Amino acid sequence: MGIKERRAREKEHLRQQILSAARELFVNEGYENVSMRKIANKIEYSPTTIYLHFKDKADLLDSVCKETLLNLLNTLEQLKRDTTDPVETLRKSGKAYVEFGLEYPQDYKLTFVIRPQFQKGLGLDEGSVGEKVFDYLREMVSECIQEKIFRQVDVETTGQVMWAAVHGVTLLLIDFPDFPWTEKDKLIDTVIHTTIEGLKA
């Protein structure tokens, strides 16, 4: 039954085409400014064809964001982990997280700010990629606590504090590019350093 497979392949191919056209447009022009017709034009299909592959525009956004989370997870997992110093690993991961956000600012905002607005049910459900990202963070924090480097607060809270710090600085840098920030890398490093020091004590 090679035909069915070819068909399925073609279908998947078109899905990917739509997805990558949508991502490119969303990222360059902003989710609100991209119409289904624009996406359709780009891939040279009629607008309604998109609806054969995605429920609606929000679903399309959803799929784009899932990819972004996957990319973020890959970026983090590809980090060479320092097996002797868990704090150094955490520091590096935090830095990588922020840098990911700044490298793909629109992707980041789409995933962590725009999407929650449309999909109330967040993307951190059980087994989701989003959950895996937070699992990664939890794991690293856990090591720091186990080795008694960090205060013995529970892992959850500690991880959430770390997340808040990197999320905050990432969004501020993205959203207020004209603000007279301290030199970018210095700011990021200070945020991460400060948070880690605060978690020790």
Next chain:
Amino acid sequence: MGIKERRAREKEHLRQQILSAARELFVNEGYENVSMRKIANKIEYSPTTIYLHFKDKADLLDSVCKETLLNLLNTLEQLKRDTTDPVETLRKSGKAYVEFGLEYPQDYKLTFVIRPQFQKGLGLDEGSVGEKVFDYLREMVSECIQEKIFRQVDVETTGQVMWAAVHGVTLLLIDFPDFPWTEKDKLIDTVIHTTIEGLKA
């Protein structure tokens, strides 16, 4: 010339009517889901009347956000400041900031996340309310540094770190209400405490 003044008063009154109708709708239904026609209906005027008072929808958003910043500034300035302990004052202010964000989550998001998307030139220009909010933060941080409680990093960076922390936790709590957060107040307190401790060291 009492007539002109009355006219001006009436005009201002209508402006305020539009503004408060817009805020209520933006906050309850989300900026994207509110149409000019909806706002007009609410105040029982024709849609185009709004354009006699505001340049466009983004300008309307802009004005709503300016009010929010003013409210935030008032909230912060009404805080009873502990004159003997600047750190305690900073802690209280941080807490008040986050609580403001959580009390008016849509206002907060509108101001600090949605607006920057439409008005690239942020709202932190010289002399603006936004700048005053940051000035307030800078002042408090400065006291902590002067009294040699904080590390002798420059005031700017220190303030920005603090801002990143509270901004981060505020947005996470708003955007991912279903995430299994640590008890809310504990999380906020830990974020602020951790950041302050990290700034001492």
Next chain:
DNA sequence: GATATAATATTAACACTGTAAAGTTAAATC
């Protein structure tokens, strides 16, 4: 009090939006 003037509000229209329903076409199965 009638008329001109200015301010204020409205109607009509344009080009665009997301998306549902119906219609078309081509390929696969019998």
Next chain:
DNA sequence: GATTTAACTTTACAGTGTTAATATTATATC
């Protein structure tokens, strides 16, 4: 070759932000 199935398009609807032209009102001038 006829029929079913899948993929895709056309058409249509109700709604969007916004502009230009028009109408209405209230004030100022004569």
